Amino acid sequence: MDEVEVARKAINGDEEAFVALMQLHKEALLRTALAFLKNEHDALEALQETTYRAFRKIHTLKEPAYAKTWLIRITINYCQDQLKKDKHYVRDGESAESxxxxxxxxxxxxxxxxxxxxxxxxxxxxxxxxxxxxxxxxxxxxxxxxxxxxxxxxxxxxxxxxxxxxxxxxxx
Missing domain, CATH: 1.10.10.10 (Winged helix-like DNA-binding domain superfamily/Winged helix DNA-binding domain)
Structure with a gap:
């Protein structure tokens, strides 16, 4: 089953297809969150929140071909919200150890x-x-x-x- 078909099934309420969709794009979403938040813990939290938000709103996705784009946008919005809320822009990396x-x-x-x-x-x-x-x-x-x-x-x-x-x- 291709990516668009998985997305189509997820939009129609198939929970297993939703899980499969998240698995397909998990790596890209995690990299996006890491690029913004600069640490793995916060990035994993962003991935969890993205999954939750996407699950609640998957029925609003109009075009299954843009599922990845839609998920990345959710991740970006969450990360930007966190950065504004926490006011912690770490520009030079995670820590001295890293x-x-x-x-x-x-x-x-x-x-x-x-x-x-x-x-x-x-x-x-x-x-x-x-x-x-x-x-x-x-x-x-x-x-x-x-x-x-x-x-x-x-x-x-x-x-x-x-x-x-x-x-x-x-x-x-």
Whole structure:
């Protein structure tokens, strides 16, 4: 049974199909939550809340083909609510312990990403860490594909200039 058929059955009230749908997209939802909340505990809590909210509202999903997009949007909304509520933007990672295990390349990438706005970080995470297509990002964010492309281009240019600046400083 394909993804759309599973979603269609879930929309029609099949609880087993709903569980199967959540299993299909669990990894993408968890990565999305991690990108926002920066720690595994909060991300798992976000996944639980997403599951609960989706179960309550699955009947409102109009197009089964967009089930993944719909679930990611629920996750993003929950994460943004948590960040506003808790007012804890952890920009440089989870803790000193988690940073110790990262090699210098990962640290440089993390540092470069921390210079971006939350929206730019989210865009980079979706596109390059989760492999979400531009068309899906546009649907999730409810903006035109061209806007997604131009924002990606601008953000990549910012990252590129960050790394070029680093290289110049290292050579001095």
């Amino acid at each position: 940073t110790v295990s990262l090699d210098s390349t990962q640290l440089e990438l993390q540092e470069a990403l921390s210079t971006l706005s939350a929206d730019e970080q989210h865009l980079i995470h979706m596109k390059y860490f989760q492999g979400v297509k531009i068309k899906e990002i546009a649907a999730i964010e409810k903006i035109p594909e061209g806007t997604v492309k131009s924002r990606l281009h601008k953000t990549l240019r910012t990252l590129r200039s960050h790394f070029e600046g680093k290289g110049e400083m290292d050579n001095v």
